[in-house]
Amino acid sequence: MSGAPDLAGRVADGWSVALTGLAPDARRAGLAAVDDGARTAGRDPREVHRLATIGGPVSADTLEALAGEGFGVLVLATADPDEVRAFAGLVPEVRARVAAARAQAGVRVGTVRSAAVRARRRPGIDYDAIPASLADRAVEPGDAQYGGVRSNYLRGGSPGLVLRPRTTAEVVDALAYVRGQDVPLGVRSGGHGVSGRSTNDGGIVIDLGALNSIEVLDEATRRVRIGPGARWGEVARALHPHGWAITSGDYGGVGVGGLATAGGIGFMAREHGLTIDHVRAVEMVLADGSVVHADETRHPDLFWGVRGAGSALGIVTAFEFEADEVGLLGFAQLTLDASDTAGLLQAYGEVVEAAPRDVTAFLILGPPRRGQPAVARIMATVDSDDPDTIIDRLQPLADIGPLLDQQVVLTPYPGIIALPDPGPHQGQGEPATRSGLVEHITPEFAQAAERFLRSGATYFFQFRSVGGAVADVPPEATAYASRSANFSAVASAAAGAAWTRRGTRWPGTSAGSTGASRPTAVPAGCSTRTRPRRCGGCAR
Amino acid sequence: MTDYGHDLRFGSFITPANAAPQQVVAVTQAAEEAGLDLATFQDHPYQPRFLDTWTLLSYVAARTERIHLSGNVLNLPLRPPAVLARAAASLDLLSGGRFELGLGAGGFWDAIAAMGGRRLSPGQAVDALSEAIDVIRGVWDADNREPLRVHGTYYQVDGAKRGPAPAHPVGIWLGAYKPRMLRLIGRKADGWLPTLAYLDSLRDIADGNAVIDEAAAGAGRDPRAIRRQLNVGGQFRTASSDRLLAGPPEQWAEQLAALALEYGVADFMLASDDPQALAVFGEQVAPAVRELVAAERAR
Numbered sequence: 120m121s122g123a124p125d126l127a128g129r130v131a132d133g134w135s136v137a138l139t140g141l142a143p144d145a146r147r148a149g150l151a152a153v154d155d156g157a158r159t160a161g162r163d164p165r166e167v168h169r170l171a172t173i174g175g176p177v178s179a180d181t182l183e184a185l186a187g188e189g190f191g192v193l194v195l196a197t198a199d200p201d202e203v204r205a206f207a208g209l210v211p212e213v214r215a216r217v218a219a220a221r222a223q224a225g226v227r228v229g230t231v232r233s234a235a236v237r238a239r240r241r242p243g244i245d246y247d248a249i250p251a252s253l254a255d256r257a258v259e260p261g262d263a264q265y266g267g268v269r270s271n272y273l274r275g276g277s278p279g280l281v282l283r284p285r286t287t288a289e290v291v292d293a294l295a296y297v298r299g300q301d302v303p304l305g306v307r308s309g310g311h312g313v314s315g316r317s318t319n320d321g322g323i324v325i326d327l328g329a330l331n332s333i334e335v336l337d338e339a340t341r342r343v344r345i346g347p348g349a350r351w352g353e354v355a356r357a358l359h360p361h362g363w364a365i366t367s368g369d370y371g372g373v374g375v376g377g378l379a380t381a382g383g384i385g386f387m388a389r390e391h392g393l394t395i396d397h398v399r400a401v402e403m404v405l406a407d408g409s410v411v412h413a414d415e416t417r418h419p420d421l422f423w424g425v426r427g428a429g430s431a432l433g434i435v436t437a438f439e440f441e442a443d444e445v446g447l448l449g450f451a452q453l454t455l456d457a458s459d460t461a462g463l464l465q466a467y468g469e470v471v472e473a474a475p476r477d478v479t480a481f482l483i484l485g486p487p488r489r490g491q492p493a494v495a496r497i498m499a500t501v502d503s504d505d506p507d508t509i510i511d512r513l514q515p516l517a518d519i520g521p522l523l524d525q526q527v528v529l530t531p532y533p534g535i536i537a538l539p540d541p542g543p544h545q546g547q548g549e550p551a552t553r554s555g556l557v558e559h560i561t562p563e564f565a566q567a568a569e570r571f572l573r574s575g576a577t578y579f580f581q582f583r584s585v586g587g588a589v590a591d592v593p594p595e596a597t598a599y600a601s602r603s604a605n606f607s608a609v610a611s612a613a614a615g616a617a618w619t620r621r622g623t624r625w626p627g628t629s630a631g632s633t634g635a636s637r638p639t640a641v642p643a644g645c646s647t648r649t650r651p652r653r654c655g656g657c658a659r
Numbered sequence: 660m661t662d663y664g665h666d667l668r669f670g671s672f673i674t675p676a677n678a679a680p681q682q683v684v685a686v687t688q689a690a691e692e693a694g695l696d697l698a699t700f701q702d703h704p705y706q707p708r709f710l711d712t713w714t715l716l717s718y719v720a721a722r723t724e725r726i727h728l729s730g731n732v733l734n735l736p737l738r739p740p741a742v743l744a745r746a747a748a749s750l751d752l753l754s755g756g757r758f759e760l761g762l763g764a765g766g767f768w769d770a771i772a773a774m775g776g777r778r779l780s781p782g783q784a785v786d787a788l789s790e791a792i793d794v795i796r797g798v799w800d801a802d803n804r805e806p807l808r809v810h811g812t813y814y815q816v817d818g819a820k821r822g823p824a825p826a827h828p829v830g831i832w833l834g835a836y837k838p839r840m841l842r843l844i845g846r847k848a849d850g851w852l853p854t855l856a857y858l859d860s861l862r863d864i865a866d867g868n869a870v871i872d873e874a875a876a877g878a879g880r881d882p883r884a885i886r887r888q889l890n891v892g893g894q895f896r897t898a899s900s901d902r903l904l905a906g907p908p909e910q911w912a913e914q915l916a917a918l919a920l921e922y923g924v925a926d927f928m929l930a931s932d933d934p935q936a937l938a939v940f941g942e943q944v945a946p947a948v949r950e951l952v953a954a955e956r957a958r
C-alpha cells in the first residue's frame with residue numbers, strides 16, 4: 120500500500136513508497152506514521168513491511184542506510200539491464216553489512232506473525248525459537264495454510280505447529296528444535312497413517328511432504344532413491360517407463376515414508392513380498408540429530424529395525440529400493456454374494472493359499488444393507504499378460520460364491536494404483552482400526568468373523584493375502600516378524616467402538632492368529648495408541 | 660446442412676481445479692503433446708475451487724509452446740471489457756499469437772452479484788455483451804487515431820487510448836444457445852461455441868447455424884467468417900455403440916466427420932482431464948477425422 124502510511128500501519132502487510140522526489144524528512148515521517156498506525160490497531164509495527172522504490176544509480180551506502188531505517192524491501196526503478204546487474208551486484212555486500220549491524224544490535228530476524236495469528240498459538244511451543252531454516256514454511260493454527268496441513272487422510276488434527284523441511288539438514292534442524300519443546304511430536308510423510316500419529320492436538324508435526332524426489336540410481340540393478348514424501352501413485356508412474364514397479368499398497372495417495380517403514384502389503388505381495396523387502400538402504404535422522412546411513416553392512420541392527428518398526432527409530436529422509444521388472448498385469452474386481460459369509464471366507468482362504476504366487480487377492484466385507492444380501496468385493500491381481508492364464512487364475516476365486524458382478528482388465532501397474540486425490544487431507548474425527556495377521560482362515564475364524572460382521576461393529580473388514588514371497592524372508596531378518604501368516608485382516612469402525620479398545624481379543628483368533636508375542640490377541644504393535652514395536656504388518 | 664469449409668481444429672476443455680494446480684498445467688502440456696490445437700478452460704470467477712482462469716491462461720501460455728489457448732468461456736460480467744481487451748492483446752503478444760477470446764454473457768447471477776458484479780437479466784446481458792465486443796474491438800484497433808468512445812447502456816468508454824493490437828487476429832467466440840445471442844454472433848463474433856450436452860439434439864446445431872447465417876448476411880458478413888465450434892464429451896471404449904462418442908476412436912472419427920460435413924462444425928473441444936483420453940483424441944481421432952473430411956470434400 121502506498122501513500123497513506125497510517126492506513127498501511129493499521130491494516131496492510133506492507134507500506135510501499137517511491138523515494139524519488141521525496142524528502143528524507145517526509146520519508147521518516149511516513150515510517151513513523153506506519154508505526155503509529157500499527158500501534159493504534161493493536162499490531163506490532165514489525166508486522167508491516169517497508170518497501171522503497173528508488174531511482175538509480177545507487178550505492179551500497181544508500182541501501183544500507185535505507186535498510187537501517189526499516190526498509191526491508193529495496194526496489195530499483197529501471198528498464199536498463201546493466202543498471203539491474205549493477206544493483207544486484209551490490210546485494211551481497213549490503214546483506215552482509217545489514218546482518219552485521221543487526222547482530223551487533225541484537226535484532227531478531229524473521230517475519231512477525233500478526234496478533235491474530237499469535238493469539239491462536241498453543242502452549243508449550245516456543246514459536247520464537249523456530250529455526251530460521253524452517254520459519255518461513257512453518258504453519259501455525261492462525262495461518263491461512265493451516266487447514267491444508269492439520270489433518271491426515273483418516274483423522275482430524277489440531278497441531279500447534281507444522282514444520283515442513285525440504286532437506287535432510289532441515290530435518291536435523293527440526294528435530295533439534297523439537298527436542299526442546301515439551302509437546303507431542305508427529306512425523307508425517309503421506310499422511311495416510313491409520314494410527315493418527317502423523318497429526319496430533321497441540322503438538323508439533325514434522326511434515327516430510329517436500330522430500331518427495333524419485334531418482335533412478337542405477338538402471339542395471341534397478342536401484343532407485345525415493346524421498347519419504349513421495350506418494351506411491353507417483354512412484355508407480357515414475358518407474359513405469361523403465362518397466363519397473365515396487366509393490367506398495369492399494370492406494371496411490373499413501374506415502375512412501377509410512378509404508379516403507381512398516382510393511383507394505385500390496386497387490387503383488389505374494390509374488391514380490393512386502394515393500395520393506397525391497398528396501399536396500401536408508402538415510403535417517405536419529406533422535407539425537409545424527410544422520411546415519413543404514414544397510415546390510417552399515418548399522419545392520421538399525422537397518423533390521425527400520426524395516427517394520429521404522430517410526431520408533433528415527434526419521435527416514437531417503438530410501439533406496441530395488442524395483443522389480445513388472446509388465447502388464449491382470450486386475451479383477453469381483454462382487455460376490457456373501458450371504459454365507461463364513462463359507463465364502465473359508466473358501467477364499469483355501470483358494471488363495473492354493474493359488475500360485477502370481478495371484479494376490481484382497482477381499483472386503485461390509486455390513487449387509489437392509490433388504491440386500493451381504494456382498495464381498497474381491498480385488499485380485501494376476502502377474503501375467505496372458506489372458507488365458509489370467510482367467511485360469513481368477514476362476515477359482517470367482518467360484519467361491521455366487522458371482523454378482525465382474526470386471527477384468529489388463530493394465531500396467533500404475534493403472535491399479537490410483538493417483539492421490541488432489542488437495543489437502545480432509546480427515547475428521549477418530550476412526551478406530553485394528554489389524555492382525557492370520558495364518559489360515561479356519562472354520563472357527565470364519566464363523567467368528569461372520570458374527571463380528573453381522574453385529575454391525577465394523578463397516579470395513581478386509582482380508583488381504585500375504586504369504587508367498589512374504590514368507591520367503593526369514594522372520595528374524597527384519598522387524599516384521601510374522602512371516603508365516605497367509606492373511607492380513609483389517610477392521611475399521613467409527614470412533615469409540617468397544618471392540619477396538621486395547622486388549623480386546625481379535626474375533627476368534629484363537630484358531631489362527633500369528634501375532635508373534637500374543638497369539639490370541641491383536642498384535643500389541645497394532646494398537647492405535649501404542650508404539651509400533653515389531654509391529655507385524657499392522658496397517659498403521 | 661452446411662459445410663463452411665473451415666480447416667478443422669481439435670482442442671481440450673480442461674477443468675481449472677485449484678486443488679492440484681500443477682496437474683492442470685500438466686494436463687495442458689499433455690494436450691499440447693497430443694498434438695491438439697487448443698487448450699480451453701471454463702471461467703467461473705465466483706467458484707472458489709477453480710483457479711482464476713485468466714491467471715491460469717497466462718501461466719500455461721508460458722509453459723506451452725504451440726497450442727492455442729482460450730477461455731471456454733470467459734465471464735464478461737466480472738471482467739470489465741476495456742481491461743480485458745488489453746489483457747487479451749498482451750497475452751497474445753507474449754504468447755506469439757496463441758490466444759483466442761471465448762466470451763460469455765454470464766449466467767449465474769446470484770454468484771456474480773455475490774462477487775460484487777452487476778445483476779442483469781438474460782436479455783440485458785446479451786446487450787451488454789454486444790457493447791463489450793465494441794469496446795474490445797475498439798481497443799484492439801490500434802491504428803485508429805481517434806480516442807475510443809463507446810456510450811453504451813452497460814459499458815461506457817470515454818476517450819480511452821487504443822491499443823495494443825494483438826499479435827494475430829484474436830477470434831471472439833461466444834458460448835450461446837438462444838436466438839438473441841446467435842444473432843449477435845452473426846453480427847459481431849468470430850465463432851459459435853456451444854456444449855453438445857446442453858443441446859437437445861443435433862437439430863439445434865442446424866437451427867442455430869441458420870439463425871447465425873441469416874444475421875450475418877443481414878449485417879453484410881459472409882457466414883463463413885464465423886467458425887462453428889462444439890464442446891464434446893464421451894468415452895473411449897473397445898466396443899462400438901450406437902451412441903454418440905461412446906466407442907473406439909474410429910467410431911468417434913466417423914461421428915465427428917459427420918458433424919463437420921453436415922453441421923459445419925470445425926472446432927471440437929474434448930471435455931477431459933485425462934491425458935490418455937486427450938492423447939487418443941489428438942493422435943488417433945483428429946487425424947482420422949481430417950482424413951475423412953478431406954476425402955469427402957475432395958469428391
Ligand SMILES: Cc1cc2nc3c(=O)[nH]c(=O)nc-3n(C[C@H](O)[C@H](O)[C@H](O)COP(=O)(O)OP(=O)(O)OC[C@H]3O[C@@H](n4cnc5c(N)ncnc54)[C@H](O)[C@@H]3O)c2cc1C
Nearest residue numbers: 308309310311312317368369374376377383384430435659
Ligand atoms: C486409503 C489407505 C489405503 C491403504 N492401503 C494400504 C495397503 O494397501 N497396504 C498397506 O500395507 N498399507 C496400506 N495402508 C496403510 C498405510 O500403508 C500406512 O498407514 C502407512 O503408514 C501410511 O504411510 P504415510 O506415509 O502415508 O502415512 P503417515 O501418516 O505420513 O505416517 C504414518 C506413520 O509412519 C511413521 N512415519 C512416516 N514417515 C516416516 C519416516 N520418514 N520415517 C520414520 N517414520 C515415519 C510415523 O510414525 C507416522 O505416524 C493404507 C492406508 C490408507 C489410509
